[in-house]
Amino acid sequence: MSWHVTIARTCTRYMPRARAMDLIPGIPNEIALECLIRLPVDQFSKAASVCKKWNGEIMLPEFRRLRKVSGLTRTVLAMVQSMVATVKKPEGDTVLFSTQVYRLSVCDPENGSWYDLPPIPELIDGLPRFCRIVGVGSDLVVIGGCDPDTWRVMDSVFVYNFISGSWRRGADMPGQQRSFFGCASDSDRMIVVAGGHDDEKNAMKSALSYDVVKDEWITLPDMVMERDECKVVFHKGKFHVIGGYPTWAQGHFENDAEVFDTATWQWRLEDDFLSVINTSPHSCIEGDDGRLYMCRGGDVAVKEDPTWQKLAGLPAGITSVAYLTACQGKLILVGRGQLDELYSIYALDLDLDLDVESDGKVKKWTKVETSDEYSGHVQYGCCLEI
Numbered sequence: 001m002s003w004h005v006t007i008a009r010t011c012t013r014y015m016p017r018a019r020a021m022d023l024i025p026g027i028p029n030e031i032a033l034e035c036l037i038r039l040p041v042d043q044f045s046k047a048a049s050v051c052k053k054w055n056g057e058i059m060l061p062e063f064r065r066l067r068k069v070s071g072l073t074r075t076v077l078a079m080v081q082s083m084v085a086t087v088k089k090p091e092g093d094t095v096l097f098s099t100q101v102y103r104l105s106v107c108d109p110e111n112g113s114w115y116d117l118p119p120i121p122e123l124i125d126g127l128p129r130f131c132r133i134v135g136v137g138s139d140l141v142v143i144g145g146c147d148p149d150t151w152r153v154m155d156s157v158f159v160y161n162f163i164s165g166s167w168r169r170g171a172d173m174p175g176q177q178r179s180f181f182g183c184a185s186d187s188d189r190m191i192v193v194a195g196g197h198d199d200e201k202n203a204m205k206s207a208l209s210y211d212v213v214k215d216e217w218i219t220l221p222d223m224v225m226e227r228d229e230c231k232v233v234f235h236k237g238k239f240h241v242i243g244g245y246p247t248w249a250q251g252h253f254e255n256d257a258e259v260f261d262t263a264t265w266q267w268r269l270e271d272d273f274l275s276v277i278n279t280s281p282h283s284c285i286e287g288d289d290g291r292l293y294m295c296r297g298g299d300v301a302v303k304e305d306p307t308w309q310k311l312a313g314l315p316a317g318i319t320s321v322a323y324l325t326a327c328q329g330k331l332i333l334v335g336r337g338q339l340d341e342l343y344s345i346y347a348l349d350l351d352l353d354l355d356v357e358s359d360g361k362v363k364k365w366t367k368v369e370t371s372d373e374y375s376g377h378v379q380y381g382c383c384l385e386i
Helices: 003-017 029-036 041-048 052-058 061-069
Strands: 075-088 094-108 113-116 132-136 139-143 157-161 166-169 182-185 190-194 207-211 216-220 231-235 238-242 257-261 266-270 292-296 299-304 307-313 320-327 330-336 344-349 365-368 378-385
Touching: 029 052, 041 052, 075 132, 075 320, 132 182, 132 190, 132 378, 139 190, 182 238, 190 231, 190 238, 292 307, 292 320, 320 378
Parallel strands: 182 231
Antiparallel strands: 075 094, 075 378, 094 113, 132 139, 139 157, 157 166, 182 190, 190 207, 207 216, 231 238, 238 257, 257 266, 292 299, 299 307, 320 330, 330 344, 344 365
């Protein structure tokens, strides 16, 4: 029997005789709290059901902050990933392929485990197509997308809490219909949604902010330019809206960015931010080291202000990149070859002694072993520290 189960049973057995203030009978609360923060993440929902005192303590924002200060949090990857189906051909061969049904898969890089989150109660048949997900503290927020059956644009917000292991409905995204927008969070409580296009395919310059804790939306000032299919990144303490294109350009991506200044409550335009024109910014992310990374052509580049430099080529045989992120000092890439049906996952160690490809030294990608179940297409993803 694991030690945390023993603690839970002991607490339940003796709780009637314990003082009202005790987290664990007979143990000072400071020590009891040290025990609780060391529970495995997947046991928090069970621990919260032991008693009201435990539930109240575990759900406090200070509980997660204490875990983080104590070095007990870990980063997981959450992805909007398609289900994989098996089809048997007439000649007897078995073929695997990505379906059009998407769910939320989670990867724990620390132990290499994969699992699915429980489906959203209102969307048990699959996630909205092209929805966005954002990690905010211990919450995973699912925003917008299109109904997979009717293609109706949705403004819904759903929040999954990793501590309680449950879903809740958030306040709907306000304003006109919005698709293919960019969004990001400050990893604490705020999300910024920007750009995209409306129901008539007109690119948008409007932006919104969502406070996950208050469950409130705020309208931000309009950006300088319309930005359909832009990417939002929280970089150097500010929200950056990168690339995208105006209505008239229809897929011809701009290479500039806009930065929101909370002090002046205005957007600031940064020209030539990507250095190259007509490149989708969907893979642009901030690494653990505070630098920006993105895929450009057949390479991965790093932004060494003010220029971009080649970091490494793509993994051998990879021609299409679905997703790029940074986690625990590594870049994680999901991609496939031109003739592949399923996707593969690769990791690149960001060795500080070899910042860029030079002097004949080449950074090496390592293929991450993944079961076929988690080899489907990845539409969107994010990291959370839980």
